[in-house]
Amino acid sequence: MRRSLVFAFFEKGYAALLAVLLMVLVSRLLTPAEVGLFLVASAGVILVETFRDFGVTSCIVREHRLTPDFLRGAFTLVTMLSALLGTGLWVLAEPAARLYGTPDLAPLIRIASLGFVFAPVSAIRIALLRRDMAFGQLAAIGIASGTAGAVVTVALAAGGLGPQSLSWGSVAAACVSAGGAMLVRPQWDSFRPSLAHWRQILAFGGWTSMVTLVGLMSEQVPRLLLGRLMGLDALGHFYRALALTQLPDRMIIGAVQPVIFAEFSRQARQSTPLAKGYLTALEMISSVQWPLLACLALLADPLVHLLLGPQWLDVIPLLRIVAIAGMALFPVPMTFPALVATGAVRDNAVLQLVLFPLTVGIIGVAALNGMTAVALSLLLLNPMQAVMTLWVVRRRLEFDWAALLQGMGRSAVLSIAAMAPSLLMLATTGPTLLGLVAVGLATLPCWAAAVVAMQSPLSTEVMRLVARLRRQPRGLRA
Secondary structure, eight states: OHHHHHHHHHHHHHHHHHHHHHHHHHHHHSOHHHHHHHHHHHHHHHHHHHHHHTTHHHHHHHOSSOOHHHHHHHHHHHHHHHHHHHHHHHHHHHHHHHHHTOTTHHHHHHHHHGGGGTHHHHHHHHHHHHHTTOHHHHHHHHHHHHHHHHHHHHHHHHTTOTTHHHHHHHHHHHHHHHHHHHHHOOOGGGGSOOOTTHHHHHHHHHHHHHHHHHHHHHHHHHHHHHHHHTOHHHHHHHHHHHHHHHHHHHHHHHHHHHHHHHHHHHHHHTTOOOHHHHHHHHHHHHHHHHHHHHHHHHTHHHHHHHHTOGGGTTHHHHHHHHHHHHGGGTTGGGHHHHHHHTTOHHHHHHHHHHHHHHHHHHHHHHHTTOHHHHHHHHHHHHHHHHHHHHHHHHHHHOOOHHHHHHHHHHHHHHHHHHHHHHHHHHHTTOSOHHHHHHHHHHHHHHHHHHHHHTTOTTHHHHHHHHHHHHHHHHHHHO
């Protein structure tokens, strides 16, 4: 599994750096209102995309006995759903634009819906690669598609295409992803239409899609609601703050979750207990996520000036609050892999159904009082979601609360160690560009030393890396 994690972290690390670069460039080419307009369009598309997959990819990863008939049936179902939903998005684009009183919204939705053409090709093949834990090939596909999307977006934005550049970038990424998946896993036989195993796929996919849909609704419906209640400009500012805090998640959780899901599914097929692996995964996530978010909250002012520019300064106070609130979400990404691997997908569905109205209700009320109130509401919502998530998972895995708290204590110490250079800079030189560079160089060694001292699950990997770096000069001299 270590090799898979290395490939996954490499891909997500590259994706995170690419996202930062894209954010820097786009923030200087588009206004907050234009970014907010795209956020509304993409929220609707993302929600519809949930039904397109219908849990088929997760079903392929989890299936004990995978046959050619099963794959043909899965491809046929995804193709039918993609065609139906893509057409529906195209038709509903105009009514959506009228609802928000923004004619420019319709073309954004219609452009993004073109990505549904490529989805059936990539979805099945990527699921097969995840099942085989071929994360090296997945990393290559992800890097190629992400780069293509970023290049197209920046080129069109610089050419004056406005928020449509973001929609075309998403279509370009989908196209390259499908092409890459076909190249490394042709699986030509899957193109033959078939409805074999459709009952089995739909039975699993129904619950899985409900989980994914309600989870995404908890993320995307507030975006639609805030755009309606606070305006596109405020929405753009708030979600820029949220996007910055999600960069650690994209790098860490985006890398860990597919690998852990594949590994949990393999262990479940072999009837291996999952509790220990679950706690280790949580500690690994929090030991990296917490230090990054803590430093992000401390350095919000200089980072926003550096990354986004002067038209985004309202993001600074929001970023501080959202970063602190985001630390509470460390158990959430492992909920789906743990519950689906143990056959408890319905538990996850019930959890999401309970959380959704609470999330929308609290954020909706907060939106009436402005952006800061919405950010503060996350200090209530995120811990509540974390506690409920842990309680649901523990019913299936029966992990030890004391072991969980011990791991979280180690992650808290790592966060304090990582914050030391940032605190020193703010207390002495102030938030300067040179200071940011110095903090960046000093934070990693401080964190790594604390990882080894606290005997974190990551200590083995840190020591392995240090040993390789020590051997490197001798290898070069030889």
